[in-house]
Amino acid sequence: MNGLMMDYPLTTNTILEYGNSVYHHKKIITYLPNGARHEYSFGDMYKRCKKLANALTQKFGITKGDMVGTFAWNHGPHVELYYGISGIGAVCHTINIRLSSGQIEYIINNSEDKVIFIDATLVPLLEKIAPLLETVEHYVLINAAADFKTTLPNTIHYEELIADQPEYFEWPELNENDACAMCYTSGTTGLPKGVLYSHRSTYLHATALMAPNAANISNKDTILLIVPQFHVMAWGFPYVCLLSGSTMVMPSSNLNPEAIINMLQVEKITKANGVPTIWMGVYHELKKNPPKEKLALKEYLVGGSAVPKSLMEGFDKDFGIIGGQAWGMTETSPLGTVSRLQSKHEELSDAEKLTIRAKQGVAIPGVEIRIVNDDGTLAPHDGKTMGELQVKGAWVISAYFKTKNQDTFTADGWFRTGDVSTIDEDGFMEIKDRTKDLIKSGGEWISSVALESALMAHPKIKEAAVIAIPDEKWMEKPLASIVLMDKEDGVSDEELIELLSKDFVKYQIPKDYVFINEVPKTSVGKFDKKEIRRLFSEGKLS
Structure with missing residues (x-):
């Protein structure tokens, strides 16, 4: 009926x-x-x-x-x-x-x-x-x-x-x-x-x-x-803006940090969206030239790649602006998950709250997510077991345009994202890496995303991208490409190893570091690890 x-x-x-x-x-x-x-x-x-x-x-x-x-x-x-x-x-x-x-x-x-x-x-x-x-x-x-x-x-x-x-x-x-x-x-x-x-x-x-x-x-x-x-x-x-009645401010090609900050001030922007690299630039410019008046900006909405915890913490403490972390893909329209604190988190410390906010969050109504092990079984919601993130929902693709792509979808109709993730007992999903970027050293998995976030917490580091490189003994090992805030500021390998040793065990910590002028970016502002791997293979990463 x-x-x-x-x-x-x-x-x-x-x-x-x-x-x-x-x-x-x-x-x-x-x-x-x-x-x-x-x-x-x-x-x-x-x-x-x-x-x-x-x-x-x-x-x-x-x-x-x-x-x-x-x-x-x-x-x-x-x-x-x-x-x-x-x-x-x-x-x-x-x-x-x-x-x-x-x-x-x-x-x-x-x-x-x-x-x-x-x-x-x-x-x-x-x-x-x-x-x-x-x-x-x-x-x-x-x-x-x-x-x-x-x-x-x-x-x-x-x-x-x-x-x-x-x-x-x-x-x-x-x-x-x-x-x-x-x-x-x-x-x-x-x-x-x-x-x-x-x-x-x-x-x-x-x-x-x-x-x-x-x-x-x-x-x-x-x-x-x-x-x-x-x-x-x-x-x-x-x-969204037409449905909600929100004023739209469009920057066209004016995307440098100074121009964005000017728009934030002049138009009294309350919310803005952008990939992490945009917000890194805005944050560092605000630190260099603090605004005379408090910005009206309440929240910046971030997706495209993981937001470093240090960036979220910096915006929180220095400017009272909250970073809203989300996850999605072109194939998911893009919104899949959002990380917002719940009432049960109110009694947690600021550090514990930041850890939750730095996750990619829970699925929003209309979307379902699951983690699948290599053997095809569902991973438990324990926040530890890593597997491939799969998704389905009302705005998730069922096929690509003019493309045969059976491997992208499971037999029961889920889209295979290629992201390696965990889900905790409260349903909060956390991206650990892209399948192609995950590092397997001596049979153990290493998350390049987690290493990058930790490295970018260093006050002298602007950007950090980690890739896997061949190793005779361990098959693969991590290599960290570092962009410094100021080229004159030196950071030793030993200093970085000591920094990482607080949160990572010995086999996970890179022993190899290269200092570069800029991390290559994709067309949408993500770190282009495919290009970094090419530069390394051609001996140009130095």
Whole structure:
């Protein structure tokens, strides 16, 4: 027997209509690539989405299921593309601007984008590969001066595209299971793979994300969206902000610590998202040049990789700002778990609370997680037994776009994350490493993530990345790559070994250290250990 409820499709159009109806007065503020500040309301954005929908259908002939690419920074027009493209039943494909030319070429041809919207500052990146793009018929220039010159064919300026379009557009009836957006993985272990999100998964993810036990977002918040819109749809925040009525602040290409701190101060940001490397830079700049007035920032929301405990502790003690740790992947939309203290933790010491907060946290409603041993059995929730993290849920993929990938999913339908983790008796999950980054020395596992967090607690160390290198006796051993705060400050190997000996047994502690200028990063700001391993194998890591 079915329930007697209305059929109310959960679509991005539903999100847009709600945001315009209830929060039309709320603002989207953009710091443009040229430094200029632009502000307009959700209501203004809504009208422009309708104009965009008309332009896409009437001028370009875009229909349901067509792929439309975006190659752009975080700003108001990019938010319009999120809603205008998916609103007509097409798929908003956000292209990672930080991938290699070869990867970008592959992604665009694989997705079969018909139109690409591109920021003027990014045009040179596509000009080099435009002749190789097989399906692109038009390029739309965003934030481009009237006299902007480009070799891209069939171009039109964004404002010109929508200028003469009506503000009325009747959204088509969409099935909530229709595709609405797509991101590709960063391709660190091969060619990037497409993750195709549905309207339903996007809606459910957004409602779960703003809940108190997740990001805890409301109409009282002003949120700085540092996470790129091409990285898992900015973690879903452009959808969350319309549902919650939060003011959106978009930094475009202004991502250096000084620019971010300026936005935090001027706009009175209450929450912001970003990967740990962003927050490391912000923290060190704040320490160097403390703000004259206390920041309004209450919490920075972090994902992408583990946050060093020392960074969380520094923000806590020095600035009274809490770090909210979460875990997720492109394949999980991305939110899977969040680490928030519970009432049972109130009596713990600050150090004990920090240990819990530094874990990746508990699964949020709509997601299930489990740890599986090598023999296929489920690991106990003891906080010690390590195994592969597997996940399923309402916004977790069931397959990659145009890819045969049976090994990525278990026979009973769980997604294999490739993360090695533990879960404790309270359900708090902790990432120990990526499968490919775990170090096995003399038959014993060593977590590179734990070593990195401990090394970055040293006051003279800015970044630390640990990889496995061959060893005649133990098969593998850890090597630590260190970036110092100040190149003039020396840190001896003996000093680092002594530091680590407080928390690690002898076989786990690296005996080999190299000091480098910068840890290589992936396109989304994570430590690129694949590149570090390549540099080591070629004798260039020094």
